[in-house]
Amino acid sequence: MISIEGLTKSFDQLEVLKGIDLSVEKGQVVVVIGPSGSGKTTLLRCLNILEAPTSGVVSIGGKTLDFSHRVSNREIAEFRRQTGMVFQSYNLFPHKTALENVMEGPLVVKKEDREAVRKKAEAILAKVGLGYKIDYYPFQLSGGQQQRVGIARALAMEPNVMLFDEPTSALDPELVGEVLKVMKDLAKEGMTMVVVTHEMRFAKEVANEVIFMEDGVVVEKGKPEQIFVAPKEERTKQFLRMIQ
Amino acid sequence: MKMYLNSIIADPERLDRLVEIAQSSLLPMLEGAILYTIPLTLITFVLGLILAVLTALARISKIRILQIIARIYVSAIRGTPLLVQLFIIFYGLPTIGLTIDPFPSAIIGFSLNIGAYASEVIRAAILSIPKGQWEAGYSIGMSYTQAMRRIILPQASRVSVPPLSNTFISLIKDTSLASLILVTEMFRRAQEIAATNYEFLLLYSEAAILYWIICFILSIGQGRLEARLDRYTEK
Numbered sequence: 001m002i003s004i005e006g007l008t009k010s011f012d013q014l015e016v017l018k019g020i021d022l023s024v025e026k027g028q029v030v031v032v033i034g035p036s037g038s039g040k041t042t043l044l045r046c047l048n049i050l051e052a053p054t055s056g057v058v059s060i061g062g063k064t065l066d067f068s069h070r071v072s073n074r075e076i077a078e079f080r081r082q083t084g085m086v087f088q089s090y091n092l093f094p095h096k097t098a099l100e101n102v103m104e105g106p107l108v109v110k111k112e113d114r115e116a117v118r119k120k121a122e123a124i125l126a127k128v129g130l131g132y133k134i135d136y137y138p139f140q141l142s143g144g145q146q147q148r149v150g151i152a153r154a155l156a157m158e159p160n161v162m163l164f165d166e167p168t169s170a171l172d173p174e175l176v177g178e179v180l181k182v183m184k185d186l187a188k189e190g191m192t193m194v195v196v197t198h199e200m201r202f203a204k205e206v207a208n209e210v211i212f213m214e215d216g217v218v219v220e221k222g223k224p225e226q227i228f229v230a231p232k233e234e235r236t237k238q239f240l241r242m243i244q
Numbered sequence: 245m246k247m248y249l250n251s252i253i254a255d256p257e258r259l260d261r262l263v264e265i266a267q268s269s270l271l272p273m274l275e276g277a278i279l280y281t282i283p284l285t286l287i288t289f290v291l292g293l294i295l296a297v298l299t300a301l302a303r304i305s306k307i308r309i310l311q312i313i314a315r316i317y318v319s320a321i322r323g324t325p326l327l328v329q330l331f332i333i334f335y336g337l338p339t340i341g342l343t344i345d346p347f348p349s350a351i352i353g354f355s356l357n358i359g360a361y362a363s364e365v366i367r368a369a370i371l372s373i374p375k376g377q378w379e380a381g382y383s384i385g386m387s388y389t390q391a392m393r394r395i396i397l398p399q400a401s402r403v404s405v406p407p408l409s410n411t412f413i414s415l416i417k418d419t420s421l422a423s424l425i426l427v428t429e430m431f432r433r434a435q436e437i438a439a440t441n442y443e444f445l446l447l448y449s450e451a452a453i454l455y456w457i458i459c460f461i462l463s464i465g466q467g468r469l470e471a472r473l474d475r476y477t478e479k
Contacts, residue, residue: 050379077387085383091376095398095476105384108394137476157384 001026001192002047002161007056009042016042018216020056024161024209027190031203031224034213035239040196043213044163047194048083049076061160081109084154088166090146092138098125098149099134105157117156124152128182144175148182155186162186164195200243204228212236248445262446269437269447273430273454280429282458284350284419289412291351292358299363300370301392314363321360327421329353334425350422358415365407369400402473409466413459420455430454 002024009017016039024030032040045051047058053067060082065071093101102121106112125134128148138146147167154162164183168176180202187193187206197203203210203224210227212220212235220233231237252259302314321329334349344352373396381391423432434451438444 048383050382073388077382077385080382081385083383085379087376087380087383089376091374091380093377093380093395095402104394105386108390109385139477153380153384 001028001061002194003057003059004047005057007043007046007058008054009039009046009051010054016216017046017053020216020218022211022218024192024194026192028208029187029193029195029206030209030211031207032194032196032211032213033198033200033203033239034219035242038213039216040213041165044165044194044196047161047163048080048085050085052076081157082159083161083163084157084159086147086150086154086162086164086167088169090138090143090150090170092146092149092153094138097135097137098130098141098152101138101149102152102156105153109157121152121156124155125149127155127185128152129178142175143171144178147171147179151179151182151186161192161194164193164197166196166198168197168199198243200228212239214239262443265437265441265443266446266450269434269450272433272437273451276428276430276433277454277458280347280422280427281416281419281431284347284354284422284427284429285412285416288351288354288358288419289415291355292415293362293408295355295359296362296366297397299359300366303363303367304370318360318363321356326353326357326418327424329357330421330425346422346426349425350419350427353425354415354419354422357418358411362404362408362411365404365411366400369403370396372403373399402477405466405470405473409463412466413463416459416462417455420451 002022004020004022007017007020007022008015020043022030022043032043034040042051046053047060049058049065049071052071055067057064057066057068058079059065060079063079063082065075065079092098093104096104099118099121102124103114103117106117106120107114122131122134125131128151130145130148130152133141133145138149141149150167151162167183168179171179176199180199183193183195183202184206195202195207207224209221210224211218212227212231212233214235220227220231220236222232227236228240231240252262299314299317302310303318305311330350330353333344333353334346337344377395377399378391381395386394419429420431422429423435426432428436431451434447438447
């Protein structure tokens, strides 16, 4: 479903990603862990080109972008439709209700029929447990509820891949569970997911593969039971010791 | 001041005359307001806002030539007096064969003015919307234009209402300058009447009160608009 080859990203002089190769099968859940500044969020943002990679090839679904030459905005917008993104700070549209947030993509980008979109959006909101909050504005919702609307908004575009950028980091501890539950349900349904998170429990329970990143490279990857129980690399061991 | 009041008290006929003038001038002045001051304000504000949004978009666009044109426009308008601009349009342009009637001249002059000043307000408002809003728009597949139109501008417009209201109130009062290019708006009517009976203090005060009332009514409208746009933010 996803394949990345030789991905690099520099901000001015600073090289944040130093050649990443990665492939994710359809229906897999990949969790990316690593210390802050390791480049994991940048990697995720390169997957939907919120950051344009400096070089490398990114393929998702059937589409491929090669950053060794110039890529047009149109190609990028087209490419982005493959992915849905969930942000650390939710980034809901504050001037729209929960329902309108979810309807916005299908309505404006895909230009689908309004009534059909409304039904779909209501169904998705019900699925994330917010069927009773559809007419609330973001400021009237808790963080956990807002993040679930964020997930619903991304799902409404029917993406092939869902990207999660530290989706629970901004939440009060008691609200983390409701968001993780929605994510687990998605994983069970066979959604392909790439998740940057500090929730190691989630990684252990749900991930098919865990990737440990540091200093812009993939240090180690493997099954969660291997990474968490018997990490091979010294740096991985150090990191896991620090967070436990 | 004392002499003025004494002259009125000492002479009952003078008082009657003043009341008479105040009453008889009210209708022509209101007519000036309804035919010119208010339409000039409203038309100019709408045209000016359209121009302002386009200018703001040009200034934040990545196209260098648009940026430069917008900068020069804003700088030139803000760096020259409104009255001088009006004079160039109305008295100056006929020299090169471009004769424009008073009212359209005023519309052009004031619109260019509002366009420049309001563009700065709108630009600041657009830039104040968090980057995450753009990214959220992009992440659901929106183009720059779609994100701007659906996500950024609606939020920026909320931010710009209070400063734009100031611009609007200033505009109402500035339309009195149109009297100098022969638009028979409210203040010009006051001038014309005063020229016949020399009751300057009375007539200009009357005009001032009428401006005040118009501004007051319109600022109530502003309050309602803000309340409406505030429905999605925490109280």
